[in-house]
Amino acid sequence: NNYNIHDFDVPLTTVDSVLFTVQDGQLFTLLVQRANHPAKGMWGLPGGFVDTQQDTDLDHCAQRHLQQKTGIEAPFLQPLVALGNGQRDPRGWSTSISFYALMAHADCQHYVDTVSDVQWFPLAQAQQMSLAFDHTKILDLALKQLQQKALDSLVLAYALPETFTLTQLQHLHEVILGRSIQSKSFRRRIEQAQVLQDTGEVSDTQGKGKRPSLYRLKPDIAEYRFVRNLEA
Amino acid sequence: NNYNIHDFDVPLTTVDSVLFTVQDGQLFTLLVQRANHPAKGMWGLPGGFVDTQQDTDLDHCAQRHLQQKTGIEAPFLQPLVALGNGQRDPRGWSTSISFYALMAHADCQHYVDTVSDVQWFPLAQAQQMSLAFDHTKILDLALKQLQQKALDSLVLAYALPETFTLTQLQHLHEVILGRSIQSKSFRRRIEQAQVLQDTGEVSDTQGKGKRPSLYRLKPDIAEYRFVRNLEA
Known part of the structure; x- marks a missing residue:
């Protein structure tokens, strides 16, 4: 007391x-x-x-x-x-x-x-x-x-500008992991996760092919945990 | 100072x-x-x-x-x-x-x-x-x-007796999760993880079928993280 x-x-x-x-x-x-x-x-x-x-x-x-x-x-x-x-x-x-x-x-x-x-x-x-x-x-x-x-998760999108391409997001994960990850598997997981919004806009990156779509994180997605992580 | x-x-x-x-x-x-x-x-x-x-x-x-x-x-x-x-x-x-x-x-x-x-x-x-x-x-x-x-992991085997059956291990995970998990997927992951030793002995459980094998955790496996977690 x-x-x-x-x-x-x-x-x-x-x-x-x-x-x-x-x-x-x-x-x-x-x-x-x-x-x-x-x-x-x-x-x-x-x-x-x-x-x-x-x-x-x-x-x-x-x-x-x-x-x-x-x-x-x-x-x-x-x-x-x-x-x-x-x-x-x-x-x-x-x-x-x-x-x-x-x-x-x-x-x-x-x-x-x-x-x-x-x-x-x-x-x-x-x-x-x-x-x-x-x-x-x-x-x-x-x-x-x-x-x-x-x-495990997509929280990393917070280190990108408000809108970003899937390639930018993947590259961010790769820089942090210090190694490359499989693009196909990465994109499939992001699709399954349903945490990104297509902005309807495209990146102004210069290049030959189709300009890549710009995405943003859906609101209220503070942290999404992949059901399968990226090593699987 | x-x-x-x-x-x-x-x-x-x-x-x-x-x-x-x-x-x-x-x-x-x-x-x-x-x-x-x-x-x-x-x-x-x-x-x-x-x-x-x-x-x-x-x-x-x-x-x-x-x-x-x-x-x-x-x-x-x-x-x-x-x-x-x-x-x-x-x-x-x-x-x-x-x-x-x-x-x-x-x-x-x-x-x-x-x-x-x-x-x-x-x-x-x-x-x-x-x-x-x-x-x-x-x-x-x-x-x-x-x-x-x-x-995510097999650390839970520490809550079992020194030797245990795969059914006991699965049941432990289920009690903690509060729901059943798919037996086939659980066993495949444990096999992939290579963290268990087959003791060569069988359980003395009474029952009709074949007596199940007894396993123990390999030494120095403090915590193994499933590459794919059990929800996948």
Whole structure:
């Protein structure tokens, strides 16, 4: 009844976000350079402590830090993992609750261009960097989840412009998976899923053949899980 | 450098576990009756605060509370979800990091039989009870995850005795999904997955036909994900 957390050695709670985007056929992730100790000057994931006065919940906390540190409002923050132990932060026993999102490059580039301590890194480069805390581990886990989503679901359309061709959608899945997928099987699954609307318009891509149709995601399709995934 | 968590209003960190077992063709979940305020006397998930002195990490914390409150060592605690906000606990802003596991009934019944504040409840009943905090929500999320696993993977064999028939394995998946699945398709997938060993022995089930073969899970198959899930 008269529980006081200050009587205990309470662990820290931080929230971190992994953002992905695809640009020029390459997967990128967003990093920020730390302005304060510990790990001052190192690059890491955008995030920070829960503020019990400001943050209504963990998701809100993640969005607040993203907004403050990168100017980005992420469209769909998906829960990733909670990592907590006595070693990951020199300030004390600490838990990082992480989220991840894949977003369109266009939605976020303006602010990032204006500051020096926020930057999109090619994923392969970011994975080789020495990141703050255990952020390399969190980044690796996020990539694994994103790749599983690229097999299981169509959520990836959110990283494309509002209208897109089926070839663009397939290419996005391929960039994330790091390998090609069978076009026939991909299109059959998308058809079965019934999550795309034909806009009636065609792409203005230059080329010899018929111009490809433009599609958009049906409203309220936050995440569709393929009944058969793409490996089948 | 001289960061002191006691200068801040730090959120609480608790760890909670959802255990499932199948007995007599029915899914059960483990609840404990709370001995202390808040929610004293109510049933809830086994769990508690992180102890920064005792707990090496979140998983260890979950196992410690399970052991202390239920006598159970869970075989595979899978990460479930982190729920954190200012409303879920009257003691303050609080995050629950939850895990779940499906386990064989035989592995845990002895201790549970000896105490009155730990009990397996039929899942449908537990979902109707007024549980402590937001534990009903966590329980519902765990069921959803378990059902997805019953479609995606073979991990469920861990809830069976060491050797089992294919019919027993299929029945387990059906109990969790709450509906029947096609036997032919189920067996084909298991064959493709190559995760079972034929023991060379047969079940001593009484019946007219041929006695069914007994299988065991191959070692080191912690979790196999069906390439096609069972809905396909």
